[in-house]
Amino acid sequence: MGEVIGADIPVLHMLHTCPFCWKIRSIAEHLDIDYQKKQVNAMKTKKELAFTDGWGKVPVWTEVDGEIVVDSTPIMKHIDATYNQGNLWASDDELRRDQWMEWVDTKLSKATIPILYGGLFSALQTTTRVSKLEKFGFFSKRIYAWAGFPIMWGFIARSRVKKDGRKPKQLWHDLLTEFTNEFGDSHFFGGDRPDLVDIAAFGYMRSISPFPQFSQLEDHAQGMAWYRRIEATLHS
Numbered sequence: 001m002g003e004v005i006g007a008d009i010p011v012l013h014m015l016h017t018c019p020f021c022w023k024i025r026s027i028a029e030h031l032d033i034d035y036q037k038k039q040v041n042a043m044k045t046k047k048e049l050a051f052t053d054g055w056g057k058v059p060v061w062t063e064v065d066g067e068i069v070v071d072s073t074p075i076m077k078h079i080d081a082t083y084n085q086g087n088l089w090a091s092d093d094e095l096r097r098d099q100w101m102e103w104v105d106t107k108l109s110k111a112t113i114p115i116l117y118g119g120l121f122s123a124l125q126t127t128t129r130v131s132k133l134e135k136f137g138f139f140s141k142r143i144y145a146w147a148g149f150p151i152m153w154g155f156i157a158r159s160r161v162k163k164d165g166r167k168p169k170q171l172w173h174d175l176l177t178e179f180t181n182e183f184g185d186s187h188f189f190g191g192d193r194p195d196l197v198d199i200a201a202f203g204y205m206r207s208i209s210p211f212p213q214f215s216q217l218e219d220h221a222q223g224m225a226w227y228r229r230i231e232a233t234l235h236s
């Protein structure tokens with residue numbers, strides 16, 4: 001979309017409930033970056049993101065000079081390098097950082113769908129909430145909330161749950177335990193301060209926060225203590 005070129009602050013094309021977009025919103029709030037959010041129509045992502053040359057997914061970050069950056073982790077690294085001298089990505093132990101970044105992007109990203117859509121009631125509750133939070137046309141909003149989508153998502157989520165063998169809540173609790181145990185007594189994965197791995201992990205977890213299922217994560221004491229510490233660093 002040509003309209004974003006020439007904006008005087010960077011633009012984030014996003015969906016409100018997209019976990020990858022919450023990573024970008026979180027790093028931008030952590031670094032206190034002034035940017036504009038453009039919520040795309042959930043039924044027309046390909047069309048509204050035609051300017052990305054076939055990428056077609058959110059998040060998309062567009063700089064003031066028109067530079068377009070896609071894919072959430074590369075966008076986070078770009079933002080850190082451009083606005084923060086790369087301090088969040090810098091590490092004394094790059095192997096550990098890279099392994100855990102990969103862990104976050106595979107394990108945590110895959111855990112979001114089962115908790116939101118893993119049961120039929122959950123799927124219905126989630127799609128109804130999504131239809132309120134996202135931009136849709138009048139009719140597609142209703143179709144999205146009540147027709148095929150809960151069933152389709154429920155089906156995808158249930159096959160993931162079945163494959164994993166654990167209940168979605170247990171999966172999240174195990175992942176939060178594994179992640180927070182990795183840095184033991186430190187406040188963050190990054191040590192005294194959150195680094196890019198912390199903020200990416202936080203972004204995935206935060207994407208559950210608009211939904212009632214978040215309460216299932218709130219009783220993981222160690223995970224929530226870490227989550228609240230990161231939340232306290234955000235400028236919103």
Ligand SMILES: N[C@@H](CCC(=O)N[C@@H](CS)C(=O)NCC(=O)O)C(=O)O
Binds near residue numbers: 020056059
């Ligand atoms: N690897 C990408 C994944 C982005 C992604 O899958 N975004 C979804 C929304 S949560 C999307 O835009 N899907 C639209 C589509 O695939 O058509 C990232 O980390 O940014």
